[in-house]
Amino acid sequence: MSEADGIVYSDVKFTRGKRNTSGTASSEAESTYSEVRILKTHPSTELPGSQQHPVSNGGSKVTPERVVIVVLSALLAAAVITLGFTSLDNMHTKQSFQTLRDELEAVKRNLTERCCEVKSYNTVQKTSPQPPVVKENESYPKCEYGWEQHGRQCYYFSTNYFTWSNSRDECRQKGGDLVQIDSREEQTFLELKLREKMNNIWDKFWIGLTDSEKEGTWLWVDGSPLNESLTFWFPDEPDNWTGKDPDGEDCVRMGEKAGAPDLKCWFDESCKYAHRSICEKPA
Template sequence: MSEADGIVYSDVKFTRTKRNTRGTTSSEAEPTYSEVRILKTHPSTELPGSQQHPVSNGGSKVTPERVVIVVLSALLAAAVIALGFTSLDNMHTKQSFQTLRDELEAVKRNLTERHCEVKSYNTVQQTSPQPPVVKENDPCLKCERGWEQDGRQCYYFSIDLLTWSESRDKCRQKGGDLVQIDSRDEQTFLELKVREKMKNDGDMFWIGLTDSEKEGTWLWVNGSPLNERLTFWSASGPDNWAVYNPDGEDCVMMGKKAGAPDLKCWFDEFCKYTRRSICEKPAETGHFTLQCV
């Protein structure tokens, strides 16, 4: 559209009064013309009530749905990483669990032995007129004088030289029996003690194992059979050597003075030979009167 299209001309007539030289005003009017230019504006083509929307610049829109997806993806990745670290920790934990449990059992045994304190009979008689009730798992258990304790068992290492049968009778008189070995730990304890007490290689100790009822069938003194997976025979035993004794070797002794401890120190022997012996009985409170602290 040209500039002329937007302009409208209009004539406006003004009247100016005319003075004469005498100072009076004449009634004649002198017309004056003036040009007025009016800019013609075009009405808006937009409909009433319509709103003008900004033109999109072509960029992508960030919607709430996309934000949620991004957050969930990040959380899932973090969870996968955490699971990987947890699995690795569990693997290391399983490898060391058995070792820790064994160490705990050793600590518990030491603490149990230190937990009990022997007090005099008169002192306890004043504080507790009734004898204490001994529970099955009571940790306050001790051995009488002359016996040596390992856990819940008491052992007596005799200095008397007797036959196997005589040794068993002596053990019974003391309230026990010839020792029955039920674990590797017990064998370790006994072997170390026997080494301390032996005077020479022949100074051995009877234990409660024999095959006198049936050759080759080894039984403990309580009648239970020997566990073949838990034996500690020496390299030469059992051989039932019958050169000097036709009856053979039906009783078992233990002991090894020389060499490093290797637990394999059982020997079958003629039951009529005289040896020292090991008696065994459970630890108990009995008349020893114990107090737990």
């Protein structure tokens, strides 16, 4: 817009009275015209005294940092929810397992009770029961673990190699003593057992027979004398050989890996040698 466009010309008439000499005002007015230039400007939309501010677009500024925070918050919320559901599922699973276990125990108890009832019923219903079959050693008290039973006696075949005296101490610590053979049947049982337990032909076992108190007088560990009609000496035994021990051979060991004719497998031996042993005690 040019400067001329902002100027408005207006005729303003001013009236000024004239004085006459007589001091009275003239009735005619003298008119004076003056040119007044007024600059026309565009009206302002601002209020007086206000400051002009940039116009906002009405929205907040979105930054990458805010986007990252929003995404992390969403992931954290999802993780918390997932953990909550997982914990709840585990709790339900544990409760289910416990319920199944209780049911299984109840079924087992039920089956056990039914089996007992059926067994009792069958026993009562038998009109002609058969006589029980008595197995060997069944009617006798039982031997403890590690001991082998024959009749009313229990036998322990030691795996330790001790002198005759130390072997006897081991048997006593176990509640017995070195074996005392009182019958051919007992000798047969022991001779067969030793064939199974001997590792080689030199693997021998001490028994509870000695003449250490008086040479030639054989006594069992309980002090009873040897029954000379019930002996199982190997041919030419006992010989009290002093080739290895000047004190001679005062204790007895037994055992033949290949088996002995007529069960004769007793040998006198130096009590200082180390052998395995046979312990015995009542069942």
